[in-house]
Amino acid sequence: MTDITKPARKPARPYFSSGPCAKPPGYSPEKLATQSLGRSHRAKIGKARLAYCIELMREVLGLPDTHRIGIVPGSDTGAFEMAMWSMLGARGVTTLAWESFGEGWVTDAVKQLKLEPTVMRADYGQLPDxxxxxxxxxxxxxxxxxxxxxxxxxxxxxxxxxxxLSFADATSAVFAYDIDWTKIDVATFSWQKVLGGEGGHGVLILGPRAVERLESYTPSWPLPKVFRLTKGGKLSEGVFKGETINTPSMLAVEDAIFALEWARGLGGLDALKARSAANAHALDKIVAERDWLGHLATDSGTRSRTSVCLTVEGADADFIKKMAKLLEDEGAAYDVAGYRDAPAGLRIWCGATVETQDIVDLGPWLDWAYASAKSA
Known part of the structure; x- marks a missing residue:
């Protein structure tokens, strides 16, 4: 390998993974509240902390009182599948797929629930009509x-x-964009994305039309315990007040509370959106200044401001692995290789928990890694 000069300055926090994502600036485990740890989630303190976490999510998201929020098992995947298994089958289904997780919901609908949905697909980087x-x-x-x-x-x-009903897998979107909740009947996300929280827990948001569906329709297939949202034909309201279906990690709950309090202290949703937009803009500038870098999503109007996927001229999967390893070995950037099922490229998380200066400092290191991988 030709000796190529390394940049003098590294990102202070080189955490660019698209899940689990960077912790909020200033985070440390020692800063977490501990009064609920080692206690039952059904004890007064456990219920209070779970309810407080739900209250914070509602406040920061600006979620109207018409919509309920529940903490459920299985991360975003568990939350979305809970909604699918509990509510689909009452009418026809259309699934939209333009990336791997959308394809996952197609697989569930076709192979598991046998629903014969209408499937609208688009290639990576595009949207269906x-x-x-x-x-x-x-x-x-x-x-x-x-x-x-x-x-x-x-x-x-x-x-x-x-x-x-509209079912939105919003895991990389909440806390980063304005969402018109009057248009959303079901939304799901996980703390591990835009909040930089821990994995394993999902959040399920239900609008009034979704509740009506749950209370008026019973699927033809059996539902496992962790998917059951009704009892005696009525919504299990406790799920949306902190009475979780199964045992949650109170440590993960406290971690999420830390992130939500941080977000509230910044100024809430508007501040989170502004941070993410600034990060995406800084990365756009890096891409524009390099002829070997491009955006997988060519339309800026539908380009993510959180999980930004980049093309690298002439790169295959092995080349991207080399670049990612070089950056990781130097402590300059972690986990920047694109998703395994996506076209070969880089993926840089630009959500609100990332500092804009770290995006700026990443640019010269991308140059170094690209040149080093080419000369290897």
């Missing part, structure tokens, strides 16, 4: 495709008078 979605169906989509760097532009394509 949203104007052609049939809203007499229930519609499943990812708001922000973590593995493709493509997002829906807004909620304007979702009609207020829809017949079906």
């Amino acid at each position: 949203l104007d052609k979605v049939d809203w007499s169906d229930d519609v499943l989509f990812t708001w922000n495709g973590t593995t493709s760097g493509v997002r829906v532009p807004d909620a304007e394509w979702i009609p207020e008078t829809r017949e079906g």
